[in-house]
Amino acid sequence: LTGVLYVLDEPSIGLHQRDNNLLIATLQNMRDLDNTLIVVEHDEDTMLAADWIIDIGPGAGDHGGEVVASGTPEQVMQMEASLTGNYLSGKKFIPLPLERRKPDGRFIEIVGARENNLKDIDVKFPIGVFTVVTGVSGSGKSTLVNEILYKAVAKHLYRGKHRPGEHEEIKGLEHIDKVIDINQAPIGRTPRSNPATYTGVFDDIREVFAQTNDAKMRGYKKGRFSFNVKGGRCEACRGDGIIKIEMHFLPDVYVPCEVCHGKRYNRETLDIKFKGKNIADVLDMRAEEALEFFSNIPRIKRKLQTLVDVGLGYMKLGQPATTLSGGEAQRVKLASELHKRSTGKTLYILDEPTTGLHTDDIKRLLSVLQRLVDNGDTVVVIEHNLDVIKCADYIIDLGPEGGEGGGTVIATGTPEEVAQVEQSYTGKFLKKILERDRTRMKEKELI
Numbered sequence: 404l405t406g407v408l409y410v411l412d413e414p415s416i417g418l419h420q421r422d423n424n425l426l427i428a429t430l431q432n433m434r435d436l437d438n439t440l441i442v443v444e445h446d447e448d449t450m451l452a453a454d455w456i457i458d459i460g461p462g463a464g465d466h467g468g469e470v471v472a473s474g475t476p477e478q479v480m481q482m483e484a485s486l487t488g489n490y491l492s493g494k495k496f497i498p499l500p501l502e503r504r505k506p507d508g509r510f511i512e513i514v515g516a517r518e519n520n521l522k523d524i525d526v527k528f529p530i531g532v533f534t535v536v537t538g539v540s541g542s543g544k545s546t547l548v549n550e551i552l553y554k555a556v557a558k559h560l561y562r563g564k565h566r567p568g569e570h571e572e573i574k575g576l577e578h579i580d581k582v583i584d585i586n587q588a589p590i591g592r593t594p595r596s597n598p599a600t601y602t603g604v605f606d607d608i609r610e611v612f613a614q615t616n617d618a619k620m621r622g623y624k625k626g627r628f629s630f631n632v633k634g635g636r637c638e639a640c641r642g643d644g645i646i647k648i649e650m651h652f653l654p655d656v657y658v659p660c661e662v663c664h665g666k667r668y669n670r671e672t673l674d675i676k677f678k679g680k681n682i683a684d685v686l687d688m689r690a691e692e693a694l695e696f697f698s699n700i701p702r703i704k705r706k707l708q709t710l711v712d713v714g715l716g717y718m719k720l721g722q723p724a725t726t727l728s729g730g731e732a733q734r735v736k737l738a739s740e741l742h743k744r745s746t747g748k749t750l751y752i753l754d755e756p757t758t759g760l761h762t763d764d765i766k767r768l769l770s771v772l773q774r775l776v777d778n779g780d781t782v783v784v785i786e787h788n789l790d791v792i793k794c795a796d797y798i799i800d801l802g803p804e805g806g807e808g809g810g811t812v813i814a815t816g817t818p819e820e821v822a823q824v825e826q827s828y829t830g831k832f833l834k835k836i837l838e839r840d841r842t843r844m845k846e847k848e849l850i
Contacts, residue, residue, distance in 0.1 A: 405437040415446040416758050419539040419787050420832040427452045445761050450491060451476050458487045464717025465689065490762040497766050497790045498849055499840050503817055504532045504776065504796040511552070511575040511750075518568025519546040520810035527815075528552065530578045531747075532796035533776045534783045537821075537829040538813070541805025544785045545754060549584070552783065553752050556582040579781070580748040585736045587729030587758065594643055594657075594723035595631060598715070599686065601724070602739040604706040611700060612682055617675050627672060628682050635672035637663035667721075686721030693720055709741040714767040730759040737771055747779030757788040765790050789836045792829065793818050800829045 411430075415423050427449055434440055434454075442449065450456055456479045460471040472478075472485035479485055480492035489495040506529030513526045521543045528534055536544045550568035558565045559576050567573075590601045599605035609628040612618060618627070627635040630642030640646050640660035644667040648656045659665040666673060666683040673681045678696065680688075688696065690710040697703040710716065713734040718727075727735065733756055740751070753772075757765050769791065772782050776796075786792060798821045800814040814824040821827055822834040 408439045408441070409433065411440065411442045411444075413443055413445070413759060415444060415449055417540060417755060417787070419537075419828065420448075420789065421828045422540050423448060423787075445759070447491065447762070450487070456487070458482075458485045460486060462717060463714075464719075466717055486763055487761070493839075493843055495763075496840060496843055497762065497769065497794070498844055499837070500773075500794055500796075501849075506530075506532055506797060509575065509578050511556070511573065511578065513547070513551055513555070513570055513573050515571030516547060516551055516568070517570065518550050519543060520807055521546055521551075521568075522810040524810070524812050526799060526812060528781070528783055528799070529797050530575070530781050531776070531779055532781065533772060533794070534781070534797045534799065535792050535795035536783065536785045536799045536801065537787070537792055538801035538809065539803075539805050539828055540787075542801040542803075542809035544801055547801065548752060548783060548785050549754060553582060553584055556750060578748065579750045580746060582750045582752065583740060584752045584754075585733055585740065585756070586754060587733045589724055589729075590727065590732045590735055591724035594645060594725055596724035597686075597721050598690070598710065598718055598724075598727075598735050598738075599720040601735055602706050602710065602742070604703055604720070607700070607703045607706070608685060608697070609682070611697075611703070612675055612677055615675055615677055621671075621675075623672075623675065628668075628675075630667040635668055637667055637669050639663065640667070642667050686719070688720055689716065690718055690720060691716035706738075706742045709738040710735070712741065712767065713738045713771050714764045728759060730756075730764075734768070737768075741771060741774065745775075745778035745780055749775075749780040751775055751780060751782045753782070753784045755785055755787070757786065757791060762790065769794050789832060792833060793836050793840065798829070800824070800827050802826075802828060 414426060418426060430440055444450060453476060456476055457470060458472040458479060460467050472482040472488055476491060479488040482488045509530035510527040516524050516526065526547060536548055538544050546568060551570050554565040554567035555573045556576060556579060557563050558567060560582060590596055609625045612628045613623060613625040626632055630636045636642030637660060639662035644660055644665040645657040646660050648658060650656055668683055673683055675681060685693065690707055694704060694707040694711055715734055756768060760768065776782050784791065792798065795818060798816065798818060799812065800821055802809055802813045803826055814821045814827045814830060818833055818837060821830045822837055824830045
């Protein structure tokens with residue numbers, strides 16, 4: 404076909420660097436046949452291979468929505484205002500860790516993993532370090548981590564109904580007392596669920612409103628400020644703020660409630676104000692605004708700070724969970740884990756957390772993951788993104804190919820050690836990145 408306009412939304416998701424290069428070659432081939440391609444993408448290689456880049460920004464949410472730069476990759480790199488351009492040119496980059504944590508001899512060991520395409524392998528996951536599981540698409544990463552590791556640990560700890568993938572035995576479970584799978588599944592299926600309720604900060608905010616003099620005079624308790632129970636909520640929409648109209652043969656349509664105009668509460672509840680704002684105004688605040696607003700209340704500030712730390716400062720506290728993207732939902736889950744007191748015995752599992760993230764967001768995500776490990780917890784990530792892989796303490800590389808050609812352990816060790824392994828496709832690409840970033844760090848005098 405020629406003369407066709409193709410629109411692709413992040414085609415590089417879930418692809419190893421090697422497969423990604425094949426994808427880019429295919430896209431260029433389609434272009435050479437006289438077609439037009441519009442690609443939404445965060446991947447650096449795809450951007451550098453493009454003929455023209457349009458950079459939207461400068462920030463996210465209300466801070467975005469403008470064209471910051473447009474031009475060839477070379478022109479975008481010259482534009483100071485473009486965050487993407489700064490990362491492409493290397494003015495900004497994610498630095499290598501100055502030192503990597505060394506395994507202390509404690510491991511979770513899976514013996515004889517045989518599920519799907521895994522070839523009866525033994526794998527050790529060190530405790531208390533940041534481990535990344537890599538390998539080309541279809542090499543068995545998700546089977547090893549999600550089907551065997553997560554389900555076996557969950558079954559052991561919670562006596563759950565999980566049936567782990569086929570393996571002989573799993574050792575070292577005494578080092579773990581909690582396992583958390585931070586995935587991109589929605590945080591709630593209804594508009595009632597939102598970042599404030601999920602992280603638990605809304606309970607504290609309702610407490611603050613219940614402590615105001617006006618609320619005490621009227622005898623309002625904490626429950627008055629909930630939109631889930633009768634009393635304080637608008638009864639016309641039952642606290643949803645929107646009304647669902649069922650359409651025959653068409654998707655349901657949601658319209659703002661005519662009584663409360665989307666505020667979710669009745670008039671009496673909205674009369675109660677804290678520092679001049681009512682509860683609906685607070686739900687309409689972005690996380691960064693709320694952080695300033697509640698800066699004198701430590702328990703609220705701590706929870707909001709974690710939302711800002713994971714890069715969700717632009718998100719409104721009352722934004723319905725149904726409107727969050729997968730990456731946003733995953734980061735809300737991360738934020739709610741961050742403000743909990745750590746036991747140092749938690750295992751966090753993340754499957755490709757960089758999906759849909761800009762390099763600047765990846766930088767924030769990495770600092771959050773490193774914080775979890777600094778608390779003594781263990782983080783295991785499945786990832787193709789080289790910026791994440793280069794920051795790992797320990798890598799487990801599966802391969803060599805996908806499908807039947809995969810399922811064996813090709814290399815394990817630090818990024819530097821894996822980069823030396825000839826057979827590893829990951830090592831081949833990692834080597835270039837490590838050399839590039841060492842040079843950049845020397846120029847910036849970070850080493």
